[in-house]
Amino acid sequence: xxxxxxxxxxxxxxxxxxxxxxxxxxxxxxxxxxxxxxxxxxxxxxxxxxxxxxxxxxxxxxxxxxxxxxxxxxxxxxxxxxxxxxxxxxxxxxxxxxxxxxxxxxxxxxxxxxxxxxxxxxxxxxxxxxxxxxxxxxxxxxxxxxxxxxxxxxxxxxxxxxxxxxxxxxxxxxxxxxxxxxxxxxxxxxxxxxxxxxxxxxxxxxxxxxxxxxxxxxxxxxxxxxxxxxxxxxxxxxxxxxxxxxxxxxxxxxxxxxxxxxxxxxxxxxxxxxxxxxxxxxxxxxxxxxxxxxxxxxxxxxxxxxxx
Amino acid sequence: xxxxxxxxxxxxxxxxxxxxxxxxxxxxxxxxxxxxxxxxxxxxxxxxxxxxxxxxxxxxxxxxxxxxxxxxxxxxxxxxxxxxxxxxxxxxxxxxxxxxxxxxxxxxxxxxxxxxxxxxxxxxxxxxxxxxxxxxxxxxxxxxxxxxxxxxxxxxxxxxxxxxxxxxxxxxxxxxxxxxxxxxxxxxxxxxxxxxxxxxxxxxxxxxxxxxxxxxxxxxxxxxxxxxx
Numbered sequence: 001x002x003x004x005x006x007x008x009x010x011x012x013x014x015x016x017x018x019x020x021x022x023x024x025x026x027x028x029x030x031x032x033x034x035x036x037x038x039x040x041x042x043x044x045x046x047x048x049x050x051x052x053x054x055x056x057x058x059x060x061x062x063x064x065x066x067x068x069x070x071x072x073x074x075x076x077x078x079x080x081x082x083x084x085x086x087x088x089x090x091x092x093x094x095x096x097x098x099x100x101x102x103x104x105x106x107x108x109x110x111x112x113x114x115x116x117x118x119x120x121x122x123x124x125x126x127x128x129x130x131x132x133x134x135x136x137x138x139x140x141x142x143x144x145x146x147x148x149x150x151x152x153x154x155x156x157x158x159x160x161x162x163x164x165x166x167x168x169x170x171x172x173x174x175x176x177x178x179x180x181x182x183x184x185x186x187x188x189x190x191x192x193x194x195x196x197x198x199x200x201x202x203x204x205x206x207x208x209x210x211x212x213x214x215x216x217x218x219x220x221x222x223x224x225x226x227x228x229x230x231x232x233x234x235x236x237x238x239x240x241x242x243x244x245x246x247x248x249x250x251x252x253x254x255x256x257x258x259x260x261x262x263x264x265x266x267x268x269x270x271x272x273x274x275x276x277x278x279x280x281x282x283x284x285x286x287x288x289x290x291x292x293x294x295x296x297x298x299x300x301x302x303x304x305x306x307x308x
Numbered sequence: 309x310x311x312x313x314x315x316x317x318x319x320x321x322x323x324x325x326x327x328x329x330x331x332x333x334x335x336x337x338x339x340x341x342x343x344x345x346x347x348x349x350x351x352x353x354x355x356x357x358x359x360x361x362x363x364x365x366x367x368x369x370x371x372x373x374x375x376x377x378x379x380x381x382x383x384x385x386x387x388x389x390x391x392x393x394x395x396x397x398x399x400x401x402x403x404x405x406x407x408x409x410x411x412x413x414x415x416x417x418x419x420x421x422x423x424x425x426x427x428x429x430x431x432x433x434x435x436x437x438x439x440x441x442x443x444x445x446x447x448x449x450x451x452x453x454x455x456x457x458x459x460x461x462x463x464x465x466x467x468x469x470x471x472x473x474x475x476x477x478x479x480x481x482x483x484x485x486x487x488x489x490x491x492x493x494x495x496x497x498x499x500x501x502x503x504x505x506x507x508x509x510x511x512x513x514x515x516x517x518x519x520x521x522x523x524x525x526x527x528x529x530x531x532x533x534x535x536x537x
Contacts, residue, residue: 199388199408
């Protein structure tokens, strides 16, 4: 790193740190949805990336509609589009659970293949409907540009918006899980499915809602993603591996673990990729995860009670 | 009141309960006593719907519930305290209590449970998994009562619990019965607990009920002989 002055290095770290934060935001939202679904029903949702892409396409579709029919609504459509992305993905998630997943419980390999098949179907549908070319929604003015802190240090506004959005969603999810009746039923079902049914919980309904919620959050991740990159049919599959890494290293049962590992992975990739090449950065990140999992196989923050 | 007629329960090809019929009337405590592996837990699990019944009928207050899923049975008034208690270890005591309640949780019904088992009030913010065995048993009973059952099923409630607490549980069960006029069916290996608690006592052997006595008429030596291995 001899060719950089300490002033420049500082700026590089801050700016790469901020671009890492955008990646962190998307990974966090993806990881939360995946962890929710895996924790609840033991289903590894290979199509999770495609739900994210669906969220992104929903925003693009909204942008297209707004431009064509209601240009004056332009500055505000984005907020509504995020909500719609959640609703669309949650609805598709509920449908998929009802049509496919609920028939495949207790068959992890089958669900893996089935959701992988679903991801291929969805990818091809995007290709047929929206074309193979990558698309970008027209972002409202207030999301563009960057905030110039000082000479040589710019912080992009869209990055901060994405970060804010993922923090809001995370807080909302945690509140929902720990304060609502449905969250309680969900946590009970995760711990003991048969007993939950025997105390009166309709576990099938809890499953469907959990799957829909996880997919809906992936939709929000997709909406957030449109502000930092363009959307193509295979956008989702590029993020799915990193999202799985977040879940595995964070521990499936822990929201805090998900948060910490998303942050670690995103920052490590973003900063290392600047100094090393992309691939080497990835290798270094993976190496750290492998070592971390050898030391703490149950994830970063396992929950402890007596006798467990 | 819960009635079972010609119930048959199997695990795959092996028949655990070939043909069982009995009725537990309202306001009574029925004890089903038998050695390990005689089908007590299988019977209870089929009554709550954790395992499927092959044939026969289960009726609750005259309505048939034989093939309904567990949560529907609970909604109609069956509640279950399983062997090994199976409370939710990562939920707090309070969350355990309200976990099965559909709709709004009434303050009074929680208070009623706390009055019955005061230790649960003191522990309400602790995780269920951090309670002692006896406390977990009280929690499991409290959780079952929260859904306002007319029939309460308890599978070996004294297993792994110290003798002084066993007496408490026996007293609480009779108190609950008198207060709520509900039917209680309890399975046991320990004869003294059954004699303390139950109005009617049946002996189960290889999935069949081979003897039935009112408590007043019980010949404990004969039953002891049946329980001997």
